[in-house]
């Protein structure tokens with residue numbers, strides 16, 4: 210049955226591409242040297258026998274999935290130290306290849322616990338905790354969310370009451386809804402956590418603060434007295450992670466366990482006012498800033514799978530008796546997949562901007578300059594929400610575009626989807642994040658009205674609203690960007706005017722805000738969309754690559770912008786900014802771009818440079834031998850280990866016998 214070699218259709222696709230995919234790979238990973246290093250690290254992991262021999266997650270139950278993920282991630286953690294890998298992005302490449310599609314049970318330790326100690330602890334606390342963290346004596350997580358509150362963190366109910374006599378904080382869960390619920394790896398893996406709790410000292414509540422809590426004995430791993438904790442049970446995805454619950458019964462911790470870099474409680478219980486508000490929200494901002502790239506990568510994997518498969522899959526004779534067409538040749542299939550592909554590139558570019566902006570801004574914060582914190586908060590919240598919404602929707606489109614096989618774990622896409630979609634909820638529920646963006650935009654609008662200068666990325670608001678688009682038959686990037694700016698400005702103005710009008714007629718600002726949250730999210734979404742489009746064009750224009758590669762990349766960028774106009778057409782034409790003729794130009798441009806991208810589709814996904822060992826998809830294989838792979842996958846199903854299952858004798862046979870007896874003529878009498 211084995212066919213071997215590269216599938217002929219896929220081979221042809223690669224031959225007909227108008228550009229060299231390696232050029233785009235080099236751009237995506239910031240240069241050929243970095244690509245070589247990425248491949249080297251990925252190969253090290255792929256060839257490691259510990260990872261190679263591990264069973265595929267899809268055939269394991271939850272406990273086995275957890276144990277396998279833990280084993281692999283701990284081995285990866287050790288190897289990363291042995292190999293001296295220190296760059297976060299290089300650690301990511303190694304881990305992704307070591308345990309593809311398996312979420313790390315020590316992930317929160319690395320992505321939130323250690324960074325929070327680094328950024329929020331005093332030098333003394335760092336000296337004490339960080340060496341223990343690096344040797345995994347301390348394994349920690351971030352325990353903020355409670356049963357009753359995830360979004361409204363000022364409403365958290367866990368308390369940390371200072372006792373000046375013992376110089377200790379008493380951590381308590383005063384009621385059911387105050388129980389910590391959801392923190393990743395809290396249930397079984399970790400022995401420490403950062404607890405967010407209401408700080409009460411000298412009888413006064415000073416709001417939520419961060420405390421270091423040891424939850425389990427560092428030798429026996431048993432929970433410590435006064436702490437009840439466990440796993441919250443199976444979820445939609447993240448099967449391999451022990452999201453946990455925790456109840457605290459007056460647990461005492463030393464005063465030194467409060468994170469005291471910015472916030473302080475003196476020995477006598479005096480609270481020292483911090484240098485700025487919301488500094489203890491910075492750990493969330495770090496993850497939000499990283500999520501746009503991460504979700505763009507999830508979507509890029511789904512696109513590789515769906516596009517390679519669509520090049521191999523043939524279905525339906527185009528003319529009677531003729532050859533069946535590659536499904537990728539159907540315009541409708543292209544309309545599903547190419548906007549998804551364009552979205553993944555758009556988000557990778559937005560994620561690149563976002564993470565660089567995070568590094569720049571936090572360097573300023575470290576030096577005591579908190580001036581850019583509001584911009585960092587607004588952009589990280591907005592791009593996190595916009596990218597996770599767009600990418601998860603597109604992943605589902607990719608899955609459905611693979612027909613029936615897309616529904617099988619053999620495709621790899623269902624797992625990508627279930628692990629990507631909680632990105633819309635964790636680190637700030639998306640609608641709530643959009644309303645934070647709206648809050649920032651309303652402030653900027655008021656500042657504009659007062660004649661104040663605006664930060665560069667909202668400068669476009671200062672332009673008076675043009676009434677007509679410059680769009681011509683040749684749909685120009687400049688006119689597309691202006692259309693997005695126009696839509697965002699108009700929707701921001703509309704929301705602000707509606708709020709101001711309500712306030713003028715006697716409503717309180719809060720009431721006016723609450724009656725306009727839908728238009729406010731329209732404005733915030735339009736702002737984020739505009740930002741992503743503009744950033745994409747700028748990055749393509751600045752990219753150093755040959756002309757053919759740039760042309761292929763630019764076609765995707767234009768498609769992202771054009772498709773966005775068509776999807777949200779109402780908002781672009783509501784005030785007559787685009788007329789009927791201009792909309793027709795844009796619609797035609799969409800069809801032209803689908804045709805232009807078609808010959809490059811496979812090369813554009815090859816450029817993401819994911820080895821098969823990471824993709825783990827029968828449909829997305831580089832060699833396109835999908836049918837053999839699907840057959841092998843089916844054969845390896847544990848249900849096939851026995852020819853006849855015990856359940857046949859336990860259940861089918863007895864019922865057959867009962868029915869047979871019931872249907873005997875004598876039995877009916």
Ligand SMILES: CCCCCCCCCCCCCCCCCCCC(=O)SCCNC(=O)CCNC(=O)[C@H](O)C(C)(C)COP(=O)(O)OP(=O)(O)OC[C@H]1O[C@@H](n2cnc3c(N)ncnc32)[C@H](O)[C@@H]1OP(=O)(O)O
Nearest residue numbers: 297298320353359360361362363487490499586635636637
């Ligand atoms: C490329 C290599 C990268 C490698 C790096 C790292 C690797 C990362 C790997 C990623 C792995 C991913 C694995 C995922 C695992 C899942 C993890 C999930 C973890 C969690 O979910 S933790 C819990 C998260 N919880 C939340 O996000 C809660 C959401 N709620 C809030 O944030 C706040 O409650 C909310 C909604 C912002 C409101 O706060 P509140 O204090 O009530 O504020 P107001 O609305 O009243 O506004 C007042 C004022 O504050 C400003 N503000 C609010 N937040 C911030 C902030 N974060 N920073 C700065 N300023 C803030 C707000 O704008 C207002 O300002 P004004 O000037 O208008 O008054």
Ligand SMILES: Cc1cc2nc3c(=O)[nH]c(=O)nc-3n(C[C@H](O)[C@H](O)[C@H](O)COP(=O)(O)OP(=O)(O)OC[C@H]3O[C@@H](n4cnc5c(N)ncnc54)[C@H](O)[C@@H]3O)c2cc1C
Nearest residue numbers: 351353354358359360391392393631634635636637638640
């Ligand atoms: C996989 C996963 C991992 C997680 N890991 C962690 C972790 O490690 N640590 C941790 O502390 N937490 C963690 N969480 C919890 C997560 O951060 C919260 O679930 C998230 O912040 C959303 O809060 P919520 O569940 O309270 O949603 P809710 O706020 O209850 O949302 C429910 C609905 O109410 C709406 N809503 C709520 N408030 C408003 C408002 N002000 N205006 C308009 N609409 C509103 C929302 O839009 C949503 O539609 C995790 C969650 C998941 C799913």
